[in-house]
Each structure stands twice: as C-alpha cells, then as structure tokens.
Amino acid sequence: MGLELRNIHKHFGPVRANDGISITVETGTLHGLLGENGAGKSTLMKVLSGFHSADSGEIVLDGKKIKLASPDDAIEAGIGMLHQDPLVFLPFSVIDNFVLGSPGGWRLDRRQATAEMQELCDRYGFSFDPHTPSRLLTVGERQQLEIVRLLWLGARVLILDEPTTGISADQRAKLFAALKSLSKEGMSVIFVSHKLEEVADLCERVTVMKRGKVVGEADMPVPPERLVEMMFGQAVQIRDRKEVAHGKSRLTVDSVRMATGLLSEESTSLEVNAGEVIGLAGMEGSGQDTFLRICSGMRSLKQGSVTVAGKDLTGKHYRDFLAADVKYLPAGRLEEGLIEGLTITEHFVLSGEDRSFFIDWAQARNRAVEQVDHFAIKGTEASTVESLSGGNQQRLLLAMLPHELSVLLMEHPTRGLDIESADWVWEQLLARREDGTSIVFASADLDELLRYSDRILVFFSGRVIGELDASSTNVDEIGLLIGGRSANPELSEGSQ
Amino acid sequence: MSSYRLTNLVLPISVVVASAVGLLVLAGTNPWDPLQLIVEGSIGWPPFEAGKSAKVGDTVMVWVPIALASAGLIVTFNAGMWNIGIEGQIIMGAIAAAFVAREVSAPRPLLVLLTILAGAVGGLLWGLLVGVLRTAGGVNEIFGGLGLDFVAISFTTYLIIDPWARTGVASTSGTDIFPDAALLPSSSGTRLSLLAIAIALLAIGGVWILFRGTLYGLKLKAVGANLRSSFLMGIPTNRYLLGAFMICGALAGIGGTVQATGFHFKLIPAISGGYGFLAILVVLLARYQAFWVIPISFFFAMIAVGSSQLDLRLDLNSALGGVLQGVLVLSAMFGLGWAAYRTKRQLQEASGGDSG
Numbered sequence: 140m141g142l143e144l145r146n147i148h149k150h151f152g153p154v155r156a157n158d159g160i161s162i163t164v165e166t167g168t169l170h171g172l173l174g175e176n177g178a179g180k181s182t183l184m185k186v187l188s189g190f191h192s193a194d195s196g197e198i199v200l201d202g203k204k205i206k207l208a209s210p211d212d213a214i215e216a217g218i219g220m221l222h223q224d225p226l227v228f229l230p231f232s233v234i235d236n237f238v239l240g241s242p243g244g245w246r247l248d249r250r251q252a253t254a255e256m257q258e259l260c261d262r263y264g265f266s267f268d269p270h271t272p273s274r275l276l277t278v279g280e281r282q283q284l285e286i287v288r289l290l291w292l293g294a295r296v297l298i299l300d301e302p303t304t305g306i307s308a309d310q311r312a313k314l315f316a317a318l319k320s321l322s323k324e325g326m327s328v329i330f331v332s333h334k335l336e337e338v339a340d341l342c343e344r345v346t347v348m349k350r351g352k353v354v355g356e357a358d359m360p361v362p363p364e365r366l367v368e369m370m371f372g373q374a375v376q377i378r379d380r381k382e383v384a385h386g387k388s389r390l391t392v393d394s395v396r397m398a399t400g401l402l403s404e405e406s407t408s409l410e411v412n413a414g415e416v417i418g419l420a421g422m423e424g425s426g427q428d429t430f431l432r433i434c435s436g437m438r439s440l441k442q443g444s445v446t447v448a449g450k451d452l453t454g455k456h457y458r459d460f461l462a463a464d465v466k467y468l469p470a471g472r473l474e475e476g477l478i479e480g481l482t483i484t485e486h487f488v489l490s491g492e493d494r495s496f497f498i499d500w501a502q503a504r505n506r507a508v509e510q511v512d513h514f515a516i517k518g519t520e521a522s523t524v525e526s527l528s529g530g531n532q533q534r535l536l537l538a539m540l541p542h543e544l545s546v547l548l549m550e551h552p553t554r555g556l557d558i559e560s561a562d563w564v565w566e567q568l569l570a571r572r573e574d575g576t577s578i579v580f581a582s583a584d585l586d587e588l589l590r591y592s593d594r595i596l597v598f599f600s601g602r603v604i605g606e607l608d609a610s611s612t613n614v615d616e617i618g619l620l621i622g623g624r625s626a627n628p629e630l631s632e633g634s635q
Numbered sequence: 636m637s638s639y640r641l642t643n644l645v646l647p648i649s650v651v652v653a654s655a656v657g658l659l660v661l662a663g664t665n666p667w668d669p670l671q672l673i674v675e676g677s678i679g680w681p682p683f684e685a686g687k688s689a690k691v692g693d694t695v696m697v698w699v700p701i702a703l704a705s706a707g708l709i710v711t712f713n714a715g716m717w718n719i720g721i722e723g724q725i726i727m728g729a730i731a732a733a734f735v736a737r738e739v740s741a742p743r744p745l746l747v748l749l750t751i752l753a754g755a756v757g758g759l760l761w762g763l764l765v766g767v768l769r770t771a772g773g774v775n776e777i778f779g780g781l782g783l784d785f786v787a788i789s790f791t792t793y794l795i796i797d798p799w800a801r802t803g804v805a806s807t808s809g810t811d812i813f814p815d816a817a818l819l820p821s822s823s824g825t826r827l828s829l830l831a832i833a834i835a836l837l838a839i840g841g842v843w844i845l846f847r848g849t850l851y852g853l854k855l856k857a858v859g860a861n862l863r864s865s866f867l868m869g870i871p872t873n874r875y876l877l878g879a880f881m882i883c884g885a886l887a888g889i890g891g892t893v894q895a896t897g898f899h900f901k902l903i904p905a906i907s908g909g910y911g912f913l914a915i916l917v918v919l920l921a922r923y924q925a926f927w928v929i930p931i932s933f934f935f936a937m938i939a940v941g942s943s944q945l946d947l948r949l950d951l952n953s954a955l956g957g958v959l960q961g962v963l964v965l966s967a968m969f970g971l972g973w974a975a976y977r978t979k980r981q982l983q984e985a986s987g988g989d990s991g
Binding site: 457474498 | 850854870
C-alpha cells in the first residue's frame, strides 16, 4: 500500500519535463526526491498535487486509481503539498489562514478550529498565536502553519518542495522532528530537495531524477558520493578559489541606519575594495536585503552616506547608481529581474548597449544565439523567460550583466540551483573580480558564504552583529552569530 | 498576427452569430432583417452599391475615430495601462480643434492642419494628466481616467450652453457650424475625407512598426509586462508610462478633431460618440494586434451607423444596436477564450501523443 506513480508523462511544448516516471512511496515512509535543477522534480510534484494534469500515466493511492484535475481534488484525495513559498495570505490572521482551505459551507467555527489547531501544534511541537497576523510569522512558521493546516484537512501524503530554504537551523530541526513523528504515525512524506545532507538526515528511501527520468533508487543510508554520482554521473569536486589582489576602495557605506521591521538604532559601515567579495549572512529579513537595497540606490537613507568609486551617491536615484556601474540582482528572478512574456532575444535587446531607435532583429537574434551558447542556457533565443528553469534564468541574468561593472550586488545568487549550476555561476562571478568588480551578496547557504567570500558580515535584527574573515572562521561561529549569540557578550546584548 | 490563427476564428464567429441571432429573436424579430438593415444602413445593400456613397462615407468617418483611438489604446495596453480616459481624450481633442476652428482664421490647408494639431495636443495633455495622476499621485489610471472623462463631458456642455452658445439661443444641440475653411476636405456630397483615412491608416501602421521594430516599443512592452524588472533594468518606467498616455491621447485627440470638423461640423455634447469605449472593445477583440483593428473597428462603425435604421424600418428601438454590440463583444471574447483553451489542450495532447 502507499502512493504509486505509474509512467507519468508531462510535456511543455518540446520540453519533456516528466518522461515516463514511476515511483512508489510506501505508507509511512520518508521518501526523498533528489535531482539537479530542471530534473523535473517540481513538475512531478505539481502533477501529484493536482496543479498540472499529466499528459499520460496514472496515480494510485492505497490501491485506488485517483484522478487529479485540480489542487482541490488532491486535497480531497489526501495529498497535501507544501510549496517552497508557503501559501499564506499575509494580511489574514493565523487562524483565518488555517480555516481558509477547509471544504464546504458557510459555517465558520473559529473557536473549535483554534482548539484543533492548538492540539495539532502541541502534538508536533509548533507554537504560534492563532490571532497574530500571518505577516508577522517567519517563513519557517508559515511552513508550520501550512503543515498543520494540511494535516487538519486530512492529508495522508505530504509533499514538501525544498522546505528548508530560508528557514533557520532551529526551525529545520523542528520540521524534521515533526516529519519523523508524522511518518511513524503512517504519513507518507515526499521530501524534494537538492541538499544531500538533509536527505541523508531525514529520508529512509530516495529516488533520484535527471532530465525528466528516474535514474536511481536506493534505501538510505547511502554514501553521499554515491548520490552525487547518481545525480550528476560523477562526483562534483569542490574547486579552490583563486585569490585576486584587491584594488582601491570601490564601495563605501558609512554609518547608514536601516529601518527594518525590527527597528535598530545601530548604524552600519562597510568598505569594499575592487575585486573583493563580501558575503552577507543572517536569517531572512535581518537587514541584509535592506542593506543591499541601500547600496544599490533602491532605498533612500535616513542617515549616513554611500560612495561608489570616490563619487558620493548619497540620496541619488537608482539610475545614477546604474550609471556608476552598480548593478543589483534581486532574489526574485521572474519578479524583479526578467520580464515574463518576452523572449531571450528581447531581453538582450533591452539590456544591450545598442541604443538605436530601430531594432536590427537579425543582428539581435545572432547575438542572442551566441550568448545562449556561451552561457550554456538551456533554451533557444526565441524561448520566453518563464519557460526556462531557475538555473537557466540565473544564467540569462548573468549574461545580461554589462561588461563594465564596478559593484555587483546579489541576493541569493544560487538559490534553487543545483550544484553544477551554482559552481558555474560562481565561476562567472569570481572571474569578474579580475576586472576589479566588487561583489556583495546575501545568502542563506553558509557553505556558499564561506567558500566564496573574503569577508562575511553577519546581520541580526537589523544590524551587523559581526564581521568575519572568511578564511579563518567556521560554520559554528557564523551559526552562533546568525542566532544572535556572540562570543563577545557586549555585542549580543540588546539582541533579544 | 501569427497568434491570430484562422482556425481560431471559426469558433468565436459561430458563438457570436448564435448569440446575435438569439438576441434578435428575443427582441421579437427574425434575425435576418435587422442585420440586413444594419448592413444596408451603413454600406448599402448590396454592399458598396453605386449611389450610396454618402452612407459609406458616414461609416468610414465613424471608423476613423474608432480606429485612431484603437491604435492609441494598443500603445497603452502594451504598457500595461487601462486607459479608460480615452473618451475624455477624444473630447478634449475635439474641444481644442473647435477652439482653433472658431477662433483662428487662416487659409484652409493651414487651418485644417492647425485643427488636427490642436486636437492632438488637447488629447495628449488630457492623457498626460491621467498619466501624471497615476505616476506621481498613485491614482489608478482607470479611476483617474473615468473622472477626467466626466470632467471633459461637463466641460463640453458648459462650452456649448455658455461661451460658445449659438447666437441668440442657448441650446444643447451644439455650437454654430464651423467656418468652411476649418472643415476637413471631403469628396463632394459625402463626409468621406481621404485625409482622415490616411491619418488613421498611418496611425495604425505607425503603432504596428512601434511594437515590431523599435526599442521604444519593446521598452513599453517590458514596462507593461513587468514594471519592477523594467525599473531594475534601468528603464525610466514613469517616463515610458507617461509617453504611452501621451501617444494614445494624441491619437484619440485627432479622432476628436475628425468628429468635430469632419463629421458633425460643430461641437456637440456627445462629441466622442462613445467611440473611446468602443475602441477598448476593438483592441481587446483584436488582441492588441494593430492590423486587426482595421476590420474590427469597421465592423463596429457599421453597427453604429446602420442601427439608426432599425426603429424607422422595423419598429425596433435603435438602442438595439448598442445591445447588439455588447452581446457581440461578450460572445466574441467568450468564443476567443474558448478557442484559445481548445488550442492549448490540442497542443498538449499532440505533444503528449508524440512520445506515447
């Protein structure tokens, strides 16, 4: 008994996202689904949660064939999907979010629902106030809310799509504990991830996908090298970072004050030299994003100054920062970076240096073909950007960067990318240092921060709580700082 | 045009015909007579028969403002804006043209050119106002535009009953007829103006080129598709939004000139004829494709002109023309949506069958 996917096919135009996939998830197991970006994991899970309908193939739950035409059908059948970005209506209170998806009627018994929610929360070690507005919840808490909601709706199969991105280590531990006890109670859990350690920590069995097909299955534990081999065909080696001499000061941020949700009276200063890479660590919303926006001119200052290559840009418009060769790449690739509906060629025309009124389409296409090839983007020059996978969207964004670049500011440069793509992205970024480009990036991935930064700033509660030399620090030290604790008692004060 | 496949037309057209027939039967007539009357009343029956050139001329001159407004709306729609203020832009164009026609004396070609320019400027400024309200004041362009429509309508009425009232009478029937030198040149015995047709076709061609081959058009499209990404790419988004409203306003304003100096020959209270709103429907039906604006707006012009015959000949209220228009648009949108859905399903099935 359990969940069975039989020969699932799903095509988008010429792209075979799922090409005959069969997977069996036994009742009460924690089943990992691994694969690089564009392997078809997300598509498969969308099929399973009724978001897409499969072109062919069948889904069998506890011996019964089920038909999923909409997410509603999936929930009815007992399949609950926890999306990477939890589906929470931010202006609503926690309890309103909780009851929102409940089936049927006009009757709304908040009191009973609250009691039932509390019971579920107690059972799995979650806690949040039912009457608090959801926007005050962290991403991790939103996830927990979504999980208890799905349980309440009677989910027997729980799908989690990259659930650990953007949540703290503490919340991850809570999540994993809850998932383990759920599986003991007979819940089938499908855990989609590209993080090997997490899959090793949690899962009892693992399926590896590649290019729309299942390429391997194994009962855990399996050595990580073996999983990497299944995913990529060979073990990916960690490349050593080439050191580059740092030049003159490129970006100076002097005692700026950041008004985040959590108001802080502390001000932040930073000096970045040419060719230097600065990593910004911290829990989501601790001020890194605001800091990047200040550095890029997207956000005005209350106090302090921003200087780029000796030029004072304090209070200047975002486009003045652009003109000074400061470029900002936000985390939302389709929301803030690319333009849905436009093709790759059109994107290169928009970002290109040719400003003539009439577009030479033949030339533009040739250039796009060249770039698509050069940056190994999986797609054609006529592909619209929304048809590309996340990794390829990031490749396109990098391909669109201007040649002259003084400061590059990035949010989560490799979020959602597989190891190979992430390595490739960093290869490109590090190569830019040789032209003197300074890079400031925010990331939730400690390995990434340690591997690629020269210095790491740790943000906590709207201020910088520590500045570390990446070559001499370690995960534990950063982890402590991110949690607001520091070896230096003076610093940690007021962080509560 | 490629997205507008012929096979996709069959379904919407059948839906449209079915609803039109249904409506006319409900209105208590057989469906054929009113349709024939509308065709007869707009382009003659059999169509384009000799001796009916006055009617054809009227229909073409109704087509011109609808086509101009539609061309303008393609620009604002591509920029992601619902320019409901288009009616007001037509009206302000007509008012500006009327001002020049009444107050300026010049030889005819020059005066005609001035009325056209004045119309363009009047519409442009009124469109710019919607844009400024939106970009600087955060007023949604739908509400801002609608408000300015009412302002423009009231302003016309005020002009007609007070400062520009006909000598001796204060009537809402309109101002005095403009001097001959200000009227659009037309072929004898009809309202048909080759100049107006040329301007409309030029506008449609211009808009087609704008979005087909220019960086400006591509940037407008980018702004319309994703304001935030466009801004981060360094496109001055507000300036582009204002530009879209100005282009649209100018074209609509020229449509207003045509209404004033080429059709009514004076300023009347309902000078826009509702053609701005009609143009919104035209553009939606044409799916923002410039070329399709030409036949679709001509079809609407035929209904607008032809339906005036209904009450005279069939004892039906001529408002039926308006109802018919509404039903046609709704059923066409429904049919188009249905066809798009079917095409998508077929494509999916086809690609699914490939591997199976």
